[in-house]
Amino acid sequence: MTTKTRKLTIVALMIALSILGGNIKILGSIALDSFPAFLSTIILGPAMGMVVAFFGHMFSALFAGFPSTLPVHLIIATLMMVCMFVYGYIRNKWSDRPVLSKVASIIAAYLINVPLDLLILYPILKQLVFVLFVPLTIATLVNLFLTEIVYAVLPEKIKNFSIVQNSGKGN
Structure with missing residues (x-):
């Protein structure tokens, strides 16, 4: 099996896990759908994590009936992609300091996923963002x-899949 096939298989599995996690709801479309995206970001890099995050959120929102409308959920999915990019960038940039990279990437992911998302969505959702703060923080x-x-x-x-993939081994 080539590295490209392995990567595609892992992405497909992560999207499937994200869909499953999207069915474990905390409130509305707030669910456990981004865990596979974060994991994909670490293993496969930010680009693949972004793909999993987008599809994971969109399926979670679809199964919840797009409670905040399709355009709002497209904005949220896009913000999830931004979150995965930043999360992966920080993890990769400070990989020589694993504790710092983990802590900084988790803080950045939280700040993007909760306060920044709600701030961006405030003009659209108004007072609803205050109701979403606690469930979104928990999720x-x-x-x-x-x-x-x-x-x-x-x-x-x-864990070392992306290293093997980038070095051209495993084909």
Whole structure:
């Protein structure tokens, strides 16, 4: 199996996990759909994490009946993509300092997922953003916690997949 096929298979599995997580609702479309996106970002890089985040949120919103309208959920999915990019960038940039990279990327992900998202959505959703703050905080922290737990127990072969992929080995 080529590296490209493995990567595509992992992305498909992560989207499927994201869809499953999207069915574990906290409130409306707020669910455990971003955990596979965070994991994909660590393993496959920010670009693939962005893809998983977009589709994960859109399926979660679809299954909830787009409670905040399709345009709002497209904005949220786009913000999730931005979150995965920043999360992955920080993890990669400070990979030589693993504790700092984890802490900084988690803080950045929280700040993007909760206060920044709600600030951007305030003109559209008005007072609803105040209702969303607590469930969104809980979901974001649970998704990030699950990511760290699952990544910690993954076999080294999977953790090092992106290193193998970038070096051209495994084809």
